[in-house]
Amino acid sequence: MQIDFLIIGQGISGTFLSWYLQQEGFSFLVIDQPKANSPSKVAAGVINPVTGRRIVKTWMIDEVLPFALNAYQQLGEAIGVEAISQKNIIDFFPTPQMKLAFEKRFSEDQQYLARPDDEYNFLPWFNYDFGYGEIQPAYLVNLPGILPAYRNRLQQNGQLLEEVFQPELLQINSNSIQYKDITATHILFSDGIASAASPWFNLLPFAAxxxxxxxxxxxxxxxxxxxxxxxxxxxxxxxxxxxxxxxxxxxxxxxxxxxxxxxxxxxxxxxxxxxxxxxxxxxxxxPATLERRPFIGFHPLYPNVGIFNGMGTKGCSLGPYFAHQLARHMREGTGITPEADVQRFRRILSK
Ligand SMILES: Cc1cc2nc3c(=O)[nH]c(=O)nc-3n(C[C@H](O)[C@H](O)[C@H](O)COP(=O)(O)OP(=O)(O)OC[C@H]3O[C@@H](n4cnc5c(N)ncnc54)[C@H](O)[C@@H]3O)c2cc1C
Structure with missing residues (x-):
């Protein structure tokens, strides 16, 4: 079998990676070992635009959120799943200090925040003493709908091998890779935390x-x-x-x-x-990383061996955006966001 990309892993990363590579006209095969407790299967699927006690915007959210919304709607239409829905977050204040922090942030910048008219309207269902603020818009991704439906599509198209990828069987040539009877121009690892033990990427600062x-x-x-x-x-x-x-x-x-x-x-x-x-x-x-930024791109010593990983706590929002970016990079040579580009570790990876 001769293809453009061999992709390892079909979590949310491998799903969007293969989706966008196909849209760019590349051929691919995904190898995924079904695992009940992969993070993509255990995750809630929330896209929350703010984070932490000081309620700061999450990294790149202004670009990533509208992109993700559109991406899930398009993918959902193609596989017949309602892939994303808006679910704003009711953030009950655990202490008066947290309420003050929210009010301060709200007075400075109202983006992604709202204050309710009646902050005790959830008292019939919840015990809380200090009111709440609302985070909006926030979204819920339907991971239990998307992952199996997309997998079915891969299976029907003959684009999925359900087995464990064995690194020792990978042969890297100057312009291609060989894995069993598969010849591909590139291999891309979207295998989650397994990459932390990979012969090619174990030196990256993963922080499981x-x-x-x-x-x-x-x-x-x-x-x-x-x-x-x-x-x-x-x-x-x-x-x-x-x-x-x-x-x-x-x-x-x-x-x-x-x-x-x-x-x-x-x-x-x-x-x-x-x-x-x-x-x-x-x-x-x-698959979290020390600096809380993804690992995307190709190995400095093996240019046909790549990684799409390190999504940490934010696979649902970062996955679609960076999968599209990497697919465009492969087709048009456009850039990868420097903070996400694995080339920032070229010295470590070249050891
Ligand atoms: C409790 C919890 C809650 C979370 N909640 C959210 C949330 O609300 N929102 C959010 O954005 N993120 C959330 N996350 C984080 C999110 O789950 C991850 O960012 C995301 O799932 C990572 O996806 P991935 O596809 O990169 O990796 P994975 O989900 O790990 O997928 C990797 C795939 O590769 C396969 N694989 C690995 N090794 C091999 C091999 N050798 N051969 C074949 N296949 C292999 C695995 O079986 C798996 O299917 C949560 C995580 C947890 C644990």
Whole structure:
């Protein structure tokens, strides 16, 4: 088999990478090992335009957010899935100080923020003492709809191999790569945290980050918004909510922990008024990076070996934008955003 790109991984990164490479007229094959706890399968799918206690705008959000909205709508139409919906975030203030911080930010810059007329209108469902601010627009990406539907499309087109990619079988030639019976001009790794142990990219400053989530049935809760009070409670499907998450830099394994379940259950008892039932509990390791910027582009010593990775906590917003950027780069030679371009590590990668 002769193709332009061999892509490793079909999380949200490999999905958009293959989607945009195809739109640029390239041929490709995706190799993906089905894994129940990949971060793309455990993630909530929120695109939140602001972050942190000081409610600052997230990196590149003014470009990335409108691009993502359009990208999910187009992909969704092609695969018959409602891929994205607006779900603004109700940010309950945990302390009077947080309320003041929100009000200060709001008085300086109202972009992505709103103040409600009645900040106690969610009292029938939630316990909270200091009101709330609204983050808007925020979006919820339908990852459980998109990933299998896109996978089906790949399968039907003969563009997917469901197996484990074995790095030791990859042969890199000067103008191509060879993997088993596949000859490709380039190979691109969108294999999540697996790249941290890759023979080609293990020197990149990955910072694996484990997160956990519960799926909870709460029949009497509004599904109109995302509700945040430390943890986020996110409408998932009818009467089911996603509750997360944690950000662990040190961990021994990828498994869900009893500690998280207990902590989240206590949070639910303290925060949510209706009764609830815990249905599921999952954990996954985010492909995060030390400087919180993605790794995109080609290896300085092996120009046909590339990476599309390091999406950290923001795969849903960064994935579409940078996949398009990389596909345009391959077709037209246009630039890759310097903070994301893996060439910034060329000295490390050349060792
Ligand atoms: C609890 C939690 C909540 C999150 N919430 C959000 C959120 O609300 N919004 C947001 O934007 N992000 C969120 N994230 C982060 C998000 O999940 C990641 O940024 C994103 O999923 C990364 O996608 P990816 O495709 O790069 O990697 P992955 O999802 O890891 O996909 C990599 C794929 O490669 C495959 N693979 C790996 N190695 C091999 C191999 N050797 N052979 C074959 N296949 C292989 C894997 O099986 C997988 O399918 C969350 C993460 C967690 C853990």
């Amino acid at each position: 980050n484990k997160g956990e989530a519960l799926w909870v049935e709460i029949p009497d809760l509004p599904d109109t918004h995302i509700f945040k009070r430390g943890f986020s409670l996110i409408p998932w499907s009818k009467n089911i909510f996603w509750l997360g998450s944690t950000y662990l830099w040190e961990f021994d394994n990828e498994d869900p922990t009893p500690g998280y379940r207990q902590f989240a259950e206590t949070w639910l008892k303290q925060t949510v008024k209706p009764g609830f039932k815990i249905l599921d509990h999952k954990a996954a390791v985010r």
